[in-house]
Structure formats: C-alpha cells, structure tokens
Amino acid sequence: MPNATVIGAGVGGLAAAVALARRGWTVTVLERAAGLENVGAGLAVAPNGLRALDVLGLGERVRALAALQGTAGIQRPDGTWITRTDAAAAEARFGLPTIVIHRATLIQLLADAATAHGVTLNLNTPAEDAEVPGDLVVAADGLHSAVRRKLFPEAPGPAYTGVTSWRFVVPRPPGELKLSETWGDGAVVGVVNLGDDLVYCYATAPAPPGEKAGDERAELRRRFGAWHEPIPSLMSAATEIIRTDIRCLDIPLPQFHKGRVALLGDAAHAMTPNLGQGACQALEDAVTLAAHAGDLPGYSKQRASRTATVAAASRRIGRLAALRGPAAALRNTGMTIAGRLGPNLVLRQMDPIFSWRP
Template sequence: MRTAIVVGAGIGGVTAAVALERCGWQVTVLERAPELGEVGAGISVWPGAAGVLAEFGVDGVRKDAAAGAAVGMRRPDGRLVVEGLDLGVEMPVMIHRARLHELIVDALGDAVTIRTGITVAEVSQNVAGVTVRGIPRDAAGGSQYEEFTADLVVAADGIRSIMRATQPRYSGYTAYRGIADVEVTEGGGETWGRGQRFGFARLIDGRIYWYATLNRPAGQPGDPRADVIAAFSNWHDPIPLLLDKTEKVLQNDIYDLKTPLTPFVDGRIVLLGDAAHAMTPNLGRGACSAIEDAGALARHLREAPDLDTALSRYDGERRPVTTKLVKRSRAIGTLGQLDNALLCAARDGLLGLAGKAASLRGKRRRVEQSRV
C-alpha cells in the first residue's frame, strides 16, 4: 500500500487525508497543535467544494439549510448599492469552521493515523521516498526528533508553510470575526464604507456569522471587541445588534501570496491549500480551494499511470485556477478598502450600475429560456 504524510490537520489537511485514503493510501497526519480541531467563525462552502465533500462521504453540509433573504451590498447608512437578486449567482452554504472540520474528520477511516503535538522541522527526499523529521511536543529540550517516511508528503501547513520559500505579503487591512446567537430578519450581505467593510450571513445552525475589515498597519495591538464596536456601532441595523450579542471577537491581519505562485509540486512534496495559494478572504474561496485541491489530487492519483504524472497534472490543473482567485480576491479587497471619499462614491455608483446590468441580463436569459 502506498503511503503519504499530510503536514497540517486543518480543513485542507484532513480533506487531503480523506481523499488519499479513498484512493487506497495509508496516511499519517502530523499536526503541531496539541489537540485536533479548528478555530475561527463562519466559512462559506461553495458548490464545487460541497461536491468534493459529498464524493468523499462527508455528510452534514446541506444546501437546503442555507435559505435566507436576498443578500445585497449597502452603504453604512443602509442604502442599497446592489440588490442581491440582481447578481443572479448561487450562494454558498454557511457553516461554522469548527463544525465543518468535525464533519470531515468523522469521514476518516482506519487507514488514517493522526499525530498531534508534532512540529515538523525538516523534510528531505530521494528516489525512494520522503522523510519528515518532527519534534514531539513533550520532547525534552526540543532535541528529540521522530522520523516518518512515506512515498508522498502533502504540505497543508498554512500560509507560513515550512515547505515553501516565498513569504506572505500584508494586504493593508485587518479582519474581525464573530458569531452572534440572535434572530434577525435579514439574510445577510456586505456593507462597504471608507476603508472598512462589514458583512454577515446566517449559518446552517441558525446563528449569525459576521466579519469586518479595517485599514491599519500589520501587528498593531488593540482590543478586538472594543475596536470593532468603535468602528461599526453607528452603522445600519442589524450591525450594532450583532456586535452587542457577540461574546468573543477574533482578529487577524490579512495576508496572501504574491503571484505568480510557486509550483505546487517539488519531487514528492505537494503543496495544498494556503501553503500553495493563500488568498485574501474577499471571495470566500480559501478553504473551498483547499478542498478542491484535495479532490483534484485524488482524481489524478487514481487516473494517472504513475505518481510523477499525477503530481504534474495536479499542478497543471490547480495552479492556474488558484492564481486567478488570488489575483481577483486581492483586487476586490483593494476596491473594498478604498478610503478616499470621491473614489468610494465612484465605486459605489459603478457597482450599482453593474448590478442593474446583471439584473437585466438575468431577466433576458429567463425570458429566452421560457420560450424554449
């Protein structure tokens, strides 16, 4: 049986483990944290990623559970810029990140071994395979290495992966996230101001996930809850209510990777998820792209005549797609974080016109389909 080591047990890592196991591989997952699990708030699962999860037997991500009122884009005073129905796009399922991680872990079988508390320090490879040297959390003085060998290593260790030479770049803004257990009539949407944005959506468990962004230098200390309340408490309803009903606010500076992205394959080492293509969260596609990476990797491993061909095809498929997403997401963030009043007014006007044009195209398309 072929063997693989997955470095990192986040959403991308555990999905890769499920995918490899379904291909008949024996998998060892190495996670630095002392316990398995995910932190964070809400996450969007788009149809492509939902299809991959369904293929791997991950249950619980239900499209019909994401029903809600139309999503739109507003100004801070509540005036609509773009009506959600105008966009005519399918919306994702919204689920808590920890719950999605739990559902994927539940799909793991006996061929997957998870080792927590292991910090990977070194990876080497030759024609025979790959060797990973890790330091157990309880190692005396951090000097006691443990070695793992396999045919393949999947690096799913995040934006600061030790198996990628390029460094992440700061976007210029920080993000806040929270969960409010409160009933609101609105289904969600985004509000764009000057150098700051606020968005919210209903999770499949009924709670409201919200996120916000502010232009500011990286690493600036502060009180996340106090900062976000000071910035958004005078914005339109239900934003003040959501902030008031949130107990814990998470805050993270936003980074991504420069393009062109480095190759996702180096011999028998494969990059996946943020390790390969970390992107800003403006499209809500980061975790979904990691899930889709795992699906593509599994498909090529099944269909290719040999390992080298499979990995080459994986890189050829996933790097161009995710490069476009990294660029597009950064561009949307740049537009959304404009802080010049005149530029913001022009932006909102153009987006409003674009929404109306999209609505007209959608109506024309529906009329044409009704005539068929």
C-alpha cells in the same frame, strides 16, 4: 499499498487525507496542535467546494445544513443597497447552493471521515520533530508553511494587505436579518446566517500590521457604531472576537510540488478572503491531488493556474472594497448602475469559479 503523510490537520490537510484514503492509500496526518482546530468562525462552501465534498462523500451532509436564502448583496453604512443578488437565482444558475458553516463543524466532519477510512491522526507532532515517511508527502501547513520555505526558498513569503479583520459568532437576533456586506470608507462588515440560530459576522478595515486593541469589542463599536443596524447590536453582543491581519501570497508559486512533496491550500496559494474561496480552493486541491497522486506535475499544472486566477480575482475585490473617499462613492454608483442594467451580472462574473467540476 502506497503510503502518504499529510502535514497539517486543517480543512485542506484532512480533505486530502480522506481523498487519498478513499483511493486506497495508507495515510498518516501530522498536526502540531494538541487538538483539532476549534477556532475561527464561519466559512463559505460555494458550489465548487460542494462538488469537491461530493467526491469525499460529504456533500449531502453539508448541504443538509442551512444554505443562503433570500436576498443578499452590498449595502452602504446607512443601510441603502448598492447591489442585490437573489440566492435562489444563484442556486439555479450553478446547480448547488452556497453553504456557510462553522469552521470547526467542517473540520470535525472531515476528521470523522478520515477516521472512518483508516487515516492515522497524530496530534501534538510538529513536522520538524518527526520523520516524514511515505511515497507522497502533502504539505498543508498553512499560510506560514515551513515546507514551502524549504521547497521554494527564493519565493516571497506572505504579504500584508494593509487590512486587518475581526470575526465573531453571536446568537441570531429576533426579526428579519438581511444577509449582506456593508461597504464603507475603506471598511467592510459582513453578516451571514450560520444555522442553529447563530450569526457569523466579519469586519475588515485598514490598520498597521500587528496592531491590537485592549478591548476589540470597543474597537469595533468605535469604528462601526454609527453604521446601520443590526451591525452595532451584533458587535455589542460579541463575547469572543478573533482579530487577524490579512496576508496573502501576492506572487504565485511556479508549481505546487517538488519531488514527492506536494503543497496544498494556504501553503500553496494563500489568498484574501474577499471571494470566500480559501476553503473551497483547498478542497479542490485535495480531490485533484488524490486523482493525480502518481503524477504531481499534472497536479501542479491543473492547480497552479486555477488558484492564481481565483487569488487574483479575490485580491481585486479586496482593493475595490478598500477604496476611500470620492473613489468609493464612484465605485458604489457604478455598481448600482451595473446591477440595474443586468441583475445577473455578478452571477456571470462568478461562472469561472463556481462552475468548476472535479
């Protein structure tokens, strides 16, 4: 029976462990932390990610959670709509819904599946302090991957995009909750139902790298307190706020493997969150790698071009959202006109991403 060692117990690492174990591999996962990841907030699992989860036997369990419903879209800070999309139309087009799930919930589902398939999970084990045996080594060690630096020492590291982010989860307020992103002058706020009467919120804005506020909730109210409700109320209700500078790999790696070592997820192609595809691409990586575990050049060929395209599209959306002044006003007008001319224009643009199949 072939042996694989996976470095990192995030979404991509655990998904790879499950996918390999289902194909008869003996798998060990090494994780630096003393416990499974329970930080973070919500993440989107789009139709392409759900198809990958189907391969892992977890698609139905995730689909049982709350899906996006009703009208979603982009608003201005005063609450008027720039463009709107119907979630039912999106599900009809792609055959599957988009699910927003708490990151810790998805991690636990993957960990339970890994255990059920006999995967050994070693916590509190930094890879640099451990022997890493196996016929295959999967590096899923994230944005600042030590394995990537070792395999590709000449490749540029993560680049700061000029934008920082805040994420938090709060109880759902009474009344109607519009699911939307609000685009202001270089800043964005998103509001999404998370299920269990919880709401996931995120915000991004330009800031110097490494900057922190003594009181992040007060900082959010300072920046977004004049925006439309329920944004100020949701921010006032936040008790635990995660602030993270947004970094990505601006220059794609030429390949995702060397010898018997394969890179996966953020270690291979860290992208901006603007399309909500980070976890989905890691899930795609995992099932593709398991199918090509004996042919790593084949894995690289399939995944390097695919993820470079998705990352570039996400970066473009990020730059569009970051426009300020007259450029932002022109952007909003153009998006409104386009939405009126073709209500399905946004959905058509997502075809190459959401229509992926294992």
